[in-house]
Structures are given as structure tokens and as C-alpha cells.
Amino acid sequence: MKRVFELGEDFAKRLDLEDPLKEIKNRFYIKEDEIYMDGNSLGLMSKDAEKTLMRVVEEWKNLGINGWMNAEMPWFYYPEELGKLQAPLVGAEEDEVIIHSSTTVNLHSLVSTFFKPKGKRNKILMDSLTFPSDRYAIEGQLKLKDLDPREHLVVIESKDGKTLDEREIVGRMDDDIALVLLPSVLYRSGQLLDIEYLTGQAHKRGIIIGFDCCHSVGAVPHYFSKWGVDFAFWCNYKYCNNGPGGTASIYVNKKHFHKEPVLAGWYGYIKEKQFDMSYEFQSAENAGAWQIGTSHMLSMAPLEGSLKMFNEIGIEKIREKSLKITDYLMYLIDNELSQYGFIIGNPREDHRRGGHVALEHEEAVRINEAMKDRGIVPDFRNPNVIRLAPVALYISYHDVWKVVSIIKDIMENEVYKNYSKKRGVVA
Numbered sequence: 001m002k003r004v005f006e007l008g009e010d011f012a013k014r015l016d017l018e019d020p021l022k023e024i025k026n027r028f029y030i031k032e033d034e035i036y037m038d039g040n041s042l043g044l045m046s047k048d049a050e051k052t053l054m055r056v057v058e059e060w061k062n063l064g065i066n067g068w069m070n071a072e073m074p075w076f077y078y079p080e081e082l083g084k085l086q087a088p089l090v091g092a093e094e095d096e097v098i099i100h101s102s103t104t105v106n107l108h109s110l111v112s113t114f115f116k117p118k119g120k121r122n123k124i125l126m127d128s129l130t131f132p133s134d135r136y137a138i139e140g141q142l143k144l145k146d147l148d149p150r151e152h153l154v155v156i157e158s159k160d161g162k163t164l165d166e167r168e169i170v171g172r173m174d175d176d177i178a179l180v181l182l183p184s185v186l187y188r189s190g191q192l193l194d195i196e197y198l199t200g201q202a203h204k205r206g207i208i209i210g211f212d213c214c215h216s217v218g219a220v221p222h223y224f225s226k227w228g229v230d231f232a233f234w235c236n237y238k239y240c241n242n243g244p245g246g247t248a249s250i251y252v253n254k255k256h257f258h259k260e261p262v263l264a265g266w267y268g269y270i271k272e273k274q275f276d277m278s279y280e281f282q283s284a285e286n287a288g289a290w291q292i293g294t295s296h297m298l299s300m301a302p303l304e305g306s307l308k309m310f311n312e313i314g315i316e317k318i319r320e321k322s323l324k325i326t327d328y329l330m331y332l333i334d335n336e337l338s339q340y341g342f343i344i345g346n347p348r349e350d351h352r353r354g355g356h357v358a359l360e361h362e363e364a365v366r367i368n369e370a371m372k373d374r375g376i377v378p379d380f381r382n383p384n385v386i387r388l389a390p391v392a393l394y395i396s397y398h399d400v401w402k403v404v405s406i407i408k409d410i411m412e413n414e415v416y417k418n419y420s421k422k423r424g425v426v427a
């Protein structure tokens, strides 16, 4: 979509006045002297999330063990109830989403169910730009089945080191591939893959396909059921604002509900019978079957308030603002910063990008440090990317305008030269 912007500060303020989501930022804890552009790594705390977290803390205080059945939203059913609340964000049916564990653990659990090497069809297809944890986990899954990753892991390379070509991925979906695992949005460049197309092509060839959606859920709407995606998983501490290390999510298409959760545990049991304590495992007939152990109540409670906020606004509206504000950021970069050697590393088209802009510069490490001292919270990704996420719920157009003018000042006055080239441990 072609949007028309202007450069001045007044124009930024006008965009804010017209922004239908402008009031939402008042529900977040935002510091006056800081512009938080890192919601793609750790989302900010909302008062809504704080309220549900504190309610569960109080319930623990007052109810003890009885919280499992007598809390306002009984803890025993909490992962299922929050799954229902999250389903609209990913276009899933209510019982296809469950809140459980962490992203990488969920990957292990899902892949151990969905990777069934048979005869010649015994390889996993991934990409060379995926999040490293996914690569480690997939290699581990192959080793568990005594398969050598050098032979059984097929990795699609990137031509430009930033993006992937979907047709090339499909071109390698041969009859030796049992499973494809891809990210929805690439964590560094912000490229959004065509999930519907990839899913259709995998299925045409009899291949199971799953997606790591850490960098999209809460920013980009998905339609997993309609597209027929087999499984997906994501963390909730990024765009979903569930707090540091907050409990993650699993999506399993209902056509797979009969499949065995191989990394089984008692929380995957049919709920009504879980406390029969039988040794014969009977798995729940929904995504809950992939739960392993007791729900992490305190790491999940902020998500209740947060998801209610998402549903009140609607993920489509959030995406609309996210696309417009990232487009505005790119417009300002093109006009104000390209003269200093900055390059935009993410794809430009709306349907090919997620919620952040990948700003590239050979001095990214030092510029990133200088930005921090000027009240911006960006994040740096090796070797040369500054990721800037103007999160729709709590970043204004005026914030974006200020970020670009601060970067411009850092470049114009060569402020970054006062900083060390060494990156921090968490970056």
C-alpha cells in the first residue's frame, strides 16, 4: 500500500491525533524520558497485565491449594482458558491453542510428535536464518532418533544473507523431506514468510509443516486453521507483553488431535481423569495434550489481562497501525538517514514484513550505544542490525519522529565515535 507522509514534527503529531489506538498507551507503564523501541524482544508491562498477575498472587495468598478450582479463573483450567483468548490472534479454533512452557521446549515436544521418519522420507527442512535455538533443538531431535544432522538436516541458504525465497524453499520440498520447520517472521531482517503458500505446497507433497511464530504473534494476524498449518509455537513475552520469560504457546491443528504427545506428562491427560492417577496415559483431545507438567501460573497470569486487551482492540487494527507506523519510520529513514550510510534491511512490501524495521549500518554497535544514552531503547543484532519496533499499542508517531531525529543528530555530530565497538553480552 502506498501511504503519503510528510517530514515535519507537526505531521507526526497530526498522525497521532488521527490514530484510533492513541489512548491505549495510557494503559502501559511508560517512562517520560524514554522511547521503548524493543517490544519485539520484551514487551512492556500493561496495567491490565499487572492486574491479572496481582490477582493470581492474591489468590495464592488467600486460597492456597484451593486456587486450582476456586480462583476467579480456576488455575486448573487456566492454560485452556487463555488458549481460547489467544485463538483469535492466530485464527485458530478455541481448543487448538494452549499456553504452556517455553518456546524451545514446546518445539521439542511438537517435533517429537510430528517428525516421523519413514523409509526414504527421513529429513527435516529448515532455513539458514532461523533463530539459533531452533537449530540446536532440531539437531537434538535428529540425534534422538540416531540420525546424523549432516545427512538428515536440509538447510535452505539465503542469497542476500537477510531474506528467504519461498519458491526456493518449495523447490527443496522433495520426497526425502518428512517435516518442514520455518519462522513466520525472521528475527533479524523482519521478513514475513508466506505461511499459506508454504503450507499448501508442503501438503501437496505429503509433508508436515510447522512454524515458529515468536516474532509475529501479537503484531501480525495469522489464520492457521484456514491455512491448514499443522502446528506452531511462539513465546508470549515479545509482542504479547506477558513479561520476562512468560509462558509460551502451542498451536496444534485439530486434525492432529489423535496424535501421540511423545514427550508426555500428566498435564496432557484428559482433564477430568488426570487425578485418577492411572498409569495408562490417555491424552487430552485438544492442544492441551502437549502440556507436560504443572502450569506456570505466575508466568502466565499477565497474559490474561494482555490478551483481553488484544481482543478488545482486535489484531487486525493492531496490524493496520503497525504497518503504517513502520512505513512512516522507513519513510523518515529514507529521507533523513540514508545520507549517513543507513540501509533498510527488511522487505518493503506490507505482506512481506513483520513488526520491526531492520536498520543496518557498519557502525551499528556504536550507534546503538549512543542511542541508549539518548533515551532510546533499541536492540542490536550481530553483525550490523539495529532493530526498531514501534509497537502499535504503546509507540506514537511522534516517538518515531523523535527517534529518527536523535539518530540524525548522533550521525551529524559523530557522537557514536565516543563509544566502544564491543557489543554487550545480551544483545
Ligand SMILES: *Cc1c(COP(=O)(O)O)cnc(C)c1O
Residues within 6 Å of the ligand: 102, 103, 104, 105, 131, 133, 134, 183, 187, 212, 214, 215, 235, 248
Ligand atoms: C525469541 C525467540 C525464541 C526464544 O525461545 P525461548 O525458548 O523462549 O527462549 C525462539 N525463536 C524465535 C524465532 C524467537 O524470536
